[in-house]
Amino acid sequence: MGDNFIYISSRQVRWLIVLSFVFALILDSINIIGQNYLFLPPFTLLVLLYWAGHFLDYTYMGTAFAIGLFADTIYQNTLGVHALIYVVLTFAMLRHRLRFRGYTIWQQSLNIVGFCFIYQIMHLFTLAPKLDDQQQLAYWIMPLVGGVLWALIALSLNRLSQQNVTEN
Template sequence: MGESFTYHRSAKVRWYFVASLLLALVSDSLVISVHASPIFPPFSLLVLFYWAGHFLDRSYIVTAFILGLLSDTLTQTPLGAHAIIYVSLIYLLSRHRLHFRSFTPWQQAIFITGYFFIYQFTNWIFFDPLLTDTHAIYFWLMPFSAAIFWIIIAPLFNRFTLQVEQN
C-alpha cells in the first residue's frame, strides 16, 4: 500500500494549491504558445488530479469547471467543452479516490493513463482534430507522457504537503 489513510486538510496547503494551479496554467499556456507537440498533457488537469485524489475534504468539481473554462479560453475551443470533460474526469476520480490514494505513485500512474485516455477520446469526439500521421501518434501517446509526469509530480507534491502539514 502507498501512504496511510490519515486525514489531510486542504486548508493547510491552500496557498500551495493555488500556486500549483497557477503554475500549471502557465505551463499549459506555454505549451500552447510554442506549438509544442501534442504529447504534453494538460498540466492543470494533472495537478487537479493530484489535489482531488489526495485531499478528501473537498470535491474539486467547481475547480474543475473553472479550469475547464480557462482551458477553453486558452485553446480557443467552444466555451464549456473542456469544462464538461474536466468535471466528468474529476467526478470519476472522486468516486474512487480512497482506493486511488492507497496506491503508490507508480500504481496511480496506471489510473492516470486511463483517465487521460478518456480525456483524449472525448477530446477527439468533441473537437475532431485534424491529425497527420505523426501528430496522431503523439496524440494517442499523450496519456503515457501524463503517467511519466505523474510519477515525477506526485512524490514531489506528497513530500511538500507532508512538510507543510507537520509545521
C-alpha cells in the first residue's frame, strides 16, 4: 500500500486534493440538517488525515487549521474549536505517518477509529453537546463508522491519485 506513493508528489495531485476537500465540506454540511446524522464522521477530517498520511512533502498543518475554520463556520461553532482539534490530530498523524503508510487498509482503519475516538473526546470537552440516550449511541458509534468509511475513502483516493499521476 505505502510503496505506491513514494514517487507521487502532492503537487502532482493538487487539484484532486482541493476537490476532495470541497467534496468533504459538502458532505459535512449534511450534519447541519439535524441530529439524526451524529453517526457520520467529519469527512474533512478523514480526507485531511488521508492526505497528511500519504504525502511526505507537505505537512498540512496550515490546511488543517483552514479546514477547521471552515468546519467551525459550517457547524456555527466557536471559531477555532475544530481548527484546534484538526491541528492536534494532524500533528498526531504526522508523528507516525511513515508507519501508517505501510499498514494495510484495515490496519489503517483501526488507527482511524482511534483518531475519530480522540476527535469525539476533544469535541465533547470543548463543545459539550447536549445529547439524549439515543443520540449518545449515535455519537459514540461515529468512530466505528469512520473506520469503515476510511476504507472507502482511502481506496478511492488511492485510485484517483494514481490515475492522475499516470495521466500527467
